[in-house]
Amino acid sequence: MIYTLILMLCISTADPWADGSPEVAYGEGAGFGQEYYPENILGPPDPDATTTFPSCSESELLTLGTNGRVVLEFVDNIVLDGAGPDFSVFENVFQFGTIYFRECAFVEVSQDGFNWVMFPWDPETLEGLAGVWPTTGDDPADPAVSGGDQFDLADIGLSWIRFVRLTDCGDDVQDGGLFDLDAVVAVNWQETEVFDRYELTYFPNPVNDFLSVHVLMPGTIRLYSLDGRLTYMDEIPEGSSDIEMSSFPEGVYVLRFSYPSGPDKSVLFTVTK
Ligand SMILES: [Ca+2]
Ligand SMILES: [Ca+2]
Ligand SMILES: [Ca+2]
Numbered sequence: 649m650i651y652t653l654i655l656m657l658c659i660s661t662a663d664p665w666a667d668g669s670p671e672v673a674y675g676e677g678a679g680f681g682q683e684y685y686p687e688n689i690l691g692p693p694d695p696d697a698t699t700t701f702p703s704c705s706e707s708e709l710l711t712l713g714t715n716g717r718v719v720l721e722f723v724d725n726i727v728l729d730g731a732g733p734d735f736s737v738f739e740n741v742f743q744f745g746t747i748y749f750r751e752c753a754f755v756e757v758s759q760d761g762f763n764w765v766m767f768p769w770d771p772e773t774l775e776g777l778a779g780v781w782p783t784t785g786d787d788p789a790d791p792a793v794s795g796g797d798q799f800d801l802a803d804i805g806l807s808w809i810r811f812v813r814l815t816d817c818g819d820d821v822q823d824g825g826l827f828d829l830d831a832v833v834a835v836n837w838q839e840t841e842v843f844d845r846y847e848l849t850y851f852p853n854p855v856n857d858f859l860s861v862h863v864l865m866p867g868t869i870r871l872y873s874l875d876g877r878l879t880y881m882d883e884i885p886e887g888s889s890d891i892e893m894s895s896f897p898e899g900v901y902v903l904r905f906s907y908p909s910g911p912d913k914s915v916l917f918t919v920t921k
Contacts, residue, residue, distance in 0.1 A: 662839035664789045665691045666812065666832040667723035670761065675816055677826050678713025681706045689720065692788050693738035693831040699782040699795065702740035709740055709828040712753070717815040719761070720832045726808050727757075730836030733791045733798035737778035737814065738830040751816075752779040753827040755799060758811040761845060762865070765804045771821055778814055779827050788833045798835070808838075848905045848913040854920040858890040863905055872902040893919055 669686035681688050684707045694703035703709055712718055727735045742749050755778050756764040769776030777797070784795035791798045801809060816827045849862045861869060864886055871880035871891075879896065896919045904914045 662724035662837075663691075664725065664834040664837055666720035666834075667725075668721040669718060670721050670811075671717075671719040672710075672712075673717050675713030675716030675818070678711050678716050680711035680828065681709045684708075685710050689718065689829045689831060691831065692833065693783050693796070694740075695785070697738075697740065697783040697830065698785040699743050702742035702782060703828075703830050704740065709830055711826050711828050712814065712816040713826060715816055715818040716827075717813060718829060720812045720814075721761070722810050722834060722837070725834060725837045725839050726810050727801065727834045728836045728838055729801035729807050732800060732835070734801045734834070734836045735812065736788065736791055736794055736796040736798045736833050736835060737812070738783045738788065738794075738796040738833070739779035740828050740830060741779060741782040743782055748780075748782070749824045750774065750780055751825050751827045752777040752821050752823045753814040753816055753829070754778075755797075756813040756815070757799075757801070757804070757806065757809040758813065759806070759809055760865075761811045764811075764813060765806060767799055767804060769821075774821065774823070777817065777821065779823070783830065788831065789835060791835050794833075796833075846907050846910045846913060848903075848915060850903060850915065850917065854918040855893050856920050857892070857894050859893050859903075859917065860888055860890050861903070861905070862888045863907075865907055867908055868906045870904045870906075871896075872904065874900050874902070 688708050689710045694708035697703040756766045758764045767776045774780045780797050782795050786793040788794045812832050847864055866885050869884050873879055898919050898921055900918050906912045
């Protein structure tokens with residue numbers, strides 16, 4: 649049995665933690681932890697944090713600043729709607745006697761990183777916000793013992809998500825101050841192929857009539873000859889588009905696609921007759 653376990657550990661490299669942070673926008677009062685971003689908000693929460701001794705390390709926490717926001721991305725896994733809570737957010741909330749020191753953030757989730765759904769929240773009870781309950785120091789992937797703030801995708805009607813966006817509540821919520829993110833951890837999740845949301849695929853190559861280009865979001869396509877001249881430009885929708893190539897002289901071309909808020913992708917292809 650131990651061999652089976654070792655084999656499983658070798659095969660599965662995915663983890664429940666958030667894996668990347670494609671976007672951050674700091675607000676007033678930010679600064680703490682920026683030197684360690686994004687590593688300080690990826691991976692598990694600070695292992696030394698407890699309910700009464702919260703994390704206070706810049707290598708574990710990132711202060712967003714007033715109305716600041718950060719996006720976390722699950723790369724090797726997605727969060728699924730399973731039984732009960734599906735992911736947890738850990739902040740350095742702490743308890744002193746009967747008092748909790750809380751600094752809150754709004755929580756939104758997304759499948760594609762563009763369309764977002766916010767968890768409903770209550771300004772009185774703070775339910776639906778992150779930064780409300782302390783980290784216990786127990787297993788961060790088990791919501792029964794982990795502490796932190798827990799979110800159930802069933803509450804907003806989504807079956808899975810890949811992105812979590814946290815926005816400091818600023819003056820919208822009467823809390824203790826600035827939200828300091830420690831970690832976001834999936835509870836119900838599934839390993840996935842590493843996903844490139846800025847994917848660009850095309851065929852055939854070489855081409856003599858129509859070049860079929862497939863992209864995941866709308867954007868601008870440009871074709872250049874190898875001497876750098878722009879020979880074609882158009883806006884294309886998400887999905888597949890056919891570009892008529894029969895009037896193009898033979899040769900090698902650069903196909904460049906600009907995603908609306910991502911990197912440009914460039915590939916080479918050949919036109920033949
Ligand atoms: Ca992960
Ligand atoms: Ca951390
Ligand atoms: Ca659920």
